[in-house]
Amino acid sequence: MTKLQVRAFLYQLGGFAILFISARYLAERYTGLTGMWVPFTAFVVGTIVAPKFQAIKTKDGEKLFMKWVFMKNVKEIG
Secondary structure: OOHHHHHHHHHHHHHHHHHHHHHHHHHHHHOOOOOOHHHHHHHHHHHHHOOEEEEEEEOOEEEEEEEOOOOOOOEEEO
16 A cells, blocks of 8 residues: 555544544434444445545556545545
């Protein structure tokens, strides 16, 4: 794995973790869900809402891109 692929993985993991923990807290606190439904709901929400990062080799070298459900276009990072 290249340096940018590792960075993309860590960004994606961090974004998912933040959203998963937030969604789990909100689902546990403000819904009537119990048992395994709380983490399952948080997992689905975190997976759908988390931004997607990917390192792609272009003719100018390897670049890091991000796509998010709340953004219309793909954004180049750094």
